[in-house]
Amino acid sequence: MPELPEVETVCRGLREKLTGRRIARVVQRRADLRKPLPKHFRARLKDRQVRRIDRRAKYILLHLDSNLVLMLHLGMSGRLLIHDNPKQVLETHDHVAFYTDDRQLIVFRDPRRFGLVDLASASDLDKHPLLRDIGPEPLDPAFTPTVLSSRLKGRKTSIKAALLDQRVVAGLGNIYVCEALYRARISPRRQVATVAGRRAERLVPAIRQVLADAIDAGGSSLRDYVQTDGELGYFQHHFAVYDREGAKCPNCACETGIKRINQGGRSTFYCSMHQR
DNA sequence: CTACCATCCTGGTTGC
DNA sequence: TGCAACCAGGATGGTA
Numbered sequence: 001m002p003e004l005p006e007v008e009t010v011c012r013g014l015r016e017k018l019t020g021r022r023i024a025r026v027v028q029r030r031a032d033l034r035k036p037l038p039k040h041f042r043a044r045l046k047d048r049q050v051r052r053i054d055r056r057a058k059y060i061l062l063h064l065d066s067n068l069v070l071m072l073h074l075g076m077s078g079r080l081l082i083h084d085n086p087k088q089v090l091e092t093h094d095h096v097a098f099y100t101d102d103r104q105l106i107v108f109r110d111p112r113r114f115g116l117v118d119l120a121s122a123s124d125l126d127k128h129p130l131l132r133d134i135g136p137e138p139l140d141p142a143f144t145p146t147v148l149s150s151r152l153k154g155r156k157t158s159i160k161a162a163l164l165d166q167r168v169v170a171g172l173g174n175i176y177v178c179e180a181l182y183r184a185r186i187s188p189r190r191q192v193a194t195v196a197g198r199r200a201e202r203l204v205p206a207i208r209q210v211l212a213d214a215i216d217a218g219g220s221s222l223r224d225y226v227q228t229d230g231e232l233g234y235f236q237h238h239f240a241v242y243d244r245e246g247a248k249c250p251n252c253a254c255e256t257g258i259k260r261i262n263q264g265g266r267s268t269f270y271c272s273m274h275q276r
Numbered sequence: 277c278t279a280c281c282a283t284c285c286t287g288g289t290t291g292c
Numbered sequence: 293t294g295c296a297a298c299c300a301g302g303a304t305g306g307t308a
Contacts, residue, residue, distance in 0.1 A: 003301060034284080034303080058302080076302055077286075093286085112285045114302060130303095157279065166303080173301055222301065223288075242301095264280070267299090 002074040004138070004171030005214035006225050006233065007058045010080050013228030014060065014106070015053040017082050022049045022101040023064075030095040034075060034116040037096070044068065044119060045098070057134045057170035067122045071130070075114030077224045081107045111224070135169045138207050143169070145204045152192045159195050160188035160263050169207070175220060178242045178269050180207040187275045188268045189261070213238065241269040249274050 002010070023045045031037040038044070048064040055061065060080070062070040072080065083105040090097055096108040096117055108117060120128045135151055136143045151168045152159075162168050163177045172180070181188050184206035186199050195203065219225060219233030222243070226232055236243075240250050245260040249271035261268050 006301080073302085075285095076300070110285095111287065112300090112302095114284070116303095155278080161279085164302090175301060220301080225301070265282085 002058065002078065002219070002225050003173035003176050004055075004058065005176070005211055005217075005235065006219035007055055007060060007074065007171070008215050009219045009227055009233060010074070011053055011055045011060050013082065014062070014080065017104060017228070018050045018062070018100065018106070019053065020050065021104070022047055023098055024101045025099040027090075027097040027099070028095075029090065029097070030113075033095060033110065033113050034073070035118070037117055038119045041117075041119065045070065056131055056137070057166055058173075059131065061125070063122055069120045069122050069125055071116070071118040071120055071128075072108065073116040073130075075110060075112060075116065077112040078108065078110040078115035079224060079226055080228055081109060081226075081230060082228045083107065133167050135165075135167050137170050138172070138204075138211060143204060143208075145200050148204055149196070149200055152195065155192040157192060158188060158263060159186060159190050159192055160268055162192050163207075164264075164266070171211070172207070174266050174268075175239070175242045176207075176210055176214065179210045179240060182241045182270060182275060183210055185275050187272065188263065188270050190276075241271065244269060 026042040026045050028037060028042055048066060048068060050062055050064060052063040058073060060072040064070060086099055086103045086105045088105050093111040094107045094109045098106040125131060136147055148169065152162055155162050160177055160181065163172050184202040186195060186203060214220060214235040217233055217235035217238065218227055220235040221232035222236060241258050244258045247258045249258060252271065252274045254273035256272060258269055258271055
């Protein structure tokens with residue numbers, strides 16, 4: 001569910017409210033998320049101070065004192081909600097609750113439990129198994145067409161499948177891959193090896209722009225996603241293709257309109273006239 | 277090595 | 293209204 005723009009929006013909400021705060025108490029209501037919560041989870045977090053909050057791909061990284069990093073991943077249906085009232089009643093799928101020294105309550109809610117909560121050590125975070133193989137951050141200036149091409153090299157799959165692979169580029173999911181390919185006018189069915197020259201040159205700025213636009217809109221709210229204050233994102237109103245089967249292509253007068261196909265078990269939306 | 281598929285889990289929507 | 297089937301923004305481990 002939440003892809004880079006949604007995770008970035010959540011990160012910003014957390015950063016604003018939590019930087020410098022201490023974790024006074026942790027309540028753990030369910031430990032069986034995508035992987036079990038680490039041992040001594042509550043005790044290791046107690047009284048830790050939040051020094052800095054980063055994002056890497058779709059992971060939220062809260063850097064604490066004592067060389068500790070709290071890693072959060074929202075999976076498909078995860079939310080992080082900040083309440084000003086620490087007496088806020090927890091609901092069915094509120095699995096972990098963090099109470100701060102200034103009486104805020106941060107709730108990790110995740111009905112499908114594909115999300116993840118883990119602890120890592122800051123000094124070798126890059127070597128953490130969940131982060132080790134992740135590709136470049138698309139909004140980093142170091143993400144250039146040359147870098148993308150080298151990451152794609154040798155892959156025998158469609159460009160759609162390749163861009164969903166976090167090892168190629170970090171943070172894209174089904175929505176933003178569809179939207180980026182639309183903006184780059186590249187067919188999602190195209191084999192990676194044939195994405196070269198001008199197409200490859202268009203892809204990097206297309207990815208960057210769609211992510212930046214979505215972040216500006218506070219992300220996309222379809223079913224589950226909300227910002228930390230409960231507000232919806234509104235980038236879903238700007239989708240050109242995603243979830244728009246049968247609609248007119250915003251860029252051409254073709255009769256076919258937006259098509260929906262299946263690639264690797266996921267829906268892909270595109271315009272076969274506009275995207276080649 | 278890469279690529280593909282099923283799977284984890286719940287809830288909302290669709291179609292009969 | 294009831295109920296079953298299907299679908300969903302992700303990641304991964306096993307298999308081919």
